[in-house]
Amino acid sequence: ISSVKSTDLExxxxxxxxxxxxxxxxxxxxxxxxxxxxEASTVRVRGTTTIGNSDPLYVVDGVxxxxxxxxxxxxxxxxxxxxxxxxxxxxxxxQGANGVILITTKKGKAGGIKVNYNGFVGTQAPWRKLDLLxxxxxxxxxxxxxxxxxxxxxxxNPSSYGKGTDWQDVVFQNATYQKYDxxxxxxxxxxxxxxxxxxxxxxxxxxxxxxxRYNIRFNIDSRVNDNFHIxxxxxxxxxxxxxxDVEINGVVRSALFQPPTVDVYNPDGTYAGPGANExxxxxxxxxx
Numbered sequence: 001i002s003s004v005k006s007t008d009l010e011x012x013x014x015x016x017x018x019x020x021x022x023x024x025x026x027x028x029x030x031x032x033x034x035x036x037x038x039e040a041s042t043v044r045v046r047g048t049t050t051i052g053n054s055d056p057l058y059v060v061d062g063v064x065x066x067x068x069x070x071x072x073x074x075x076x077x078x079x080x081x082x083x084x085x086x087x088x089x090x091x092x093x094x095q096g097a098n099g100v101i102l103i104t105t106k107k108g109k110a111g112g113i114k115v116n117y118n119g120f121v122g123t124q125a126p127w128r129k130l131d132l133l134x135x136x137x138x139x140x141x142x143x144x145x146x147x148x149x150x151x152x153x154x155x156x157n158p159s160s161y162g163k164g165t166d167w168q169d170v171v172f173q174n175a176t177y178q179k180y181d182x183x184x185x186x187x188x189x190x191x192x193x194x195x196x197x198x199x200x201x202x203x204x205x206x207x208x209x210x211x212x213r214y215n216i217r218f219n220i221d222s223r224v225n226d227n228f229h230i231x232x233x234x235x236x237x238x239x240x241x242x243x244x245d246v247e248i249n250g251v252v253r254s255a256l257f258q259p260p261t262v263d264v265y266n267p268d269g270t271y272a273g274p275g276a277n278e279x280x281x282x283x284x285x286x287x288x
Contacts, residue, residue, distance in 0.1 A: 001088055002026060004080040006106065012074060013120050015179070015202055015211075017103070018043050020074045027084050037202040037211035038241055040068060045084055045099025056082075056099040057092055061219075061233055064095070069103065071237035073198045075118050075181035076217055078104045105233070107219055108185035108192035119180040126172050126205050135164020135260040155261070164260035171255040171284045175203035175210075193220040204244070206251055208288040212240045244288050254284035 002025040018041045029044040058065045081102040083089040089096035139158035183196035196217040203210045221231035262273045271286030
């Protein structure tokens, strides 16, 4: 069993709980499928264990969660325990065959009112671009290929196009993100409660993509007598996503395939392209 405490998770500028486990738990592999805001990471305990679904079982405050843990913020978490071997996961039967991740959320404690606030703001951007041909280089090489094939050239004056359109600059952006969490807790020897709210706003590095998530959490635990306890946990979340097509024929691919000789906009303000002989390339900004 590997454990991660709340003190290890504080002040980490991450957007999903599983990202906060990266590099902190042996035997746990966490990878991101894409840069889409809010995209779930792939979590593997002891690697890929089946040709079917290799996702681990998530148990939050003793309740098996089948729809993922998107609604949780790392600011709400007290401990995370990862059950990695068959013996420790045996109590969950076949559900725990791919490992079990036990999450315990924070609860109120006896004492006066406690208020905790955590927030961060930052920026993110693609760390590099591919070095592609500019418009003059592209037109020159295309003319040479047409001449070699015995066909008329495509561009009468390649140098007139200059550098043309850098579609990677058009599609990508320096994106901002922000995350705020506020919790209030109070309790006495018999009853403790906690109320927490959170907000996450993340722009995507591809234009027109982004994510907003609002969540609220409330729990209460009361001891009626020495033999009877009653409690409740409530988690609510609302997510708004602006999603783009990032699959194999999506925006990023078109940003690499669209010729630099094609303008972003037509004179009437509509999106330009596709140009001739670029196959299935489309205007990536228009796609986004």
